[in-house]
Ligand SMILES: Nc1ncnc2c1ncn2[C@@H]1O[C@H](COP(=O)(O)OP(=O)(O)O)[C@@H](O)[C@H]1O
């Protein structure tokens with residue numbers, strides 16, 4: 584999968600810009616706070632369906648404007664496509680595929696696939712379980728569109744169930760039958776969601792072992808499993824897994840009433856990472872956990888490739904400068920034959936790479952003449968004049 588270009592209109596600090604990418608390595612460089620990460624944020628919004636760093640979509644709209652538009656052109660084996668998004672400040676955003684409006688955001692997830700790697704991901708091994716669950720959820724959603732719909736359903740059923748759990752004893756008696764229905768529905772969804780997570784984790788385990796052993800020259804071996812309250816034999820069938828989640832809900836109802844919340848289910852599960860038999864979440868060194876995080880991101884790319892037959896786009900936000908020489912050269916040795924779009928304050932760090940497209944960003948604008956270029960002539964100015972851009976975007 585290749586990201587050919589992205590066009591922005593009033594997105595963050597980018598007023599009107601079209602950025603084109605080559606199918607190898609693209610380095611977006613410039614000083615701090617110029618809009619480099621904003622570009623990756625825009626691209627990744629099409630993979631994830633929402634920003635990886637804004638709480639609310641309205642934050643994405645350029646100060647003083649009513650809405651933002653973006654258009655992403657990308658090529659898959661089956662041809663070129665285009666995704667558009669309109670983000671109005673006062674209402675929900677709308678996605679378009681080849682100019683046709685999608686009913687829901689979930690309908691476009693998986694169309695354009697990308698792996699994002701930013702400095703905060705280097706801490707994923709020791710972060711709270713919710714961060715690892717989010718990693719799983721975002722990665723699986725891009726491969727299996729049904730997953731995101733199931734998660735949304737799960738969250739809404741759990742919310743309704745929690746409303747009953749919060750009622751005082753008098754009132755909740757009349758909702759007992761409904762609570763049972765919700766518990767049954769939740770445990771079915773748990774079995775389906777956990778099943779897909781377990782499938783994914785098996786692949787993650789396989790690829791992380793390969794990358795990690797290569798990086799650490801085979802001295803240590805990681806093991807990745809799904810951590811849940813289900814026992815080994817509960818995983819035999821979907822029915823046994825569902826029954827296990829259901830009995831956890833039934834057996835702990837009193838505790839749940841006390842807490843006013845659902846205490847068991849896939850929203851509590853975790854990704855367990857062991858290194859030589861020790862739990863890496865608690866015992867790995869900073870170096871080990873960084874290497875595990877790197878292996879995890881590279882594995883995410885391989886699983887996506889296995890699934891669809893082509894690599895996703897790799898987006899690295901300022902991450903290479905965070906790594907020591909060994910880990911940095913490991914990553915650089917692995918990104919051949921993949922499209923990478925990375926940001927960096929220092930373009931000179933990448934001068935050893937062949938076929939690199941350098942894009943300099945200043946104050947939300949692409950500089951026409953980059954003062955650092957190894958491939959003169961390839962960085963043509965492709966900006967459209969405003970009228971043509973607005974007409975071309977045509978997604979309102
Ligand atoms: N909604 C917005 N409208 C206008 N400018 C914004 C908006 N959100 C963020 N910015 C600006 O974007 C810049 C940060 O961009 P960023 O891409 O994070 O920088 P960097 O080049 O360091 O990666 C800051 O100058 C910030 O003020």
Ligand SMILES: [Mg+2]
Nearest residue numbers: 619620901926
């Ligand atoms: Mg940045």
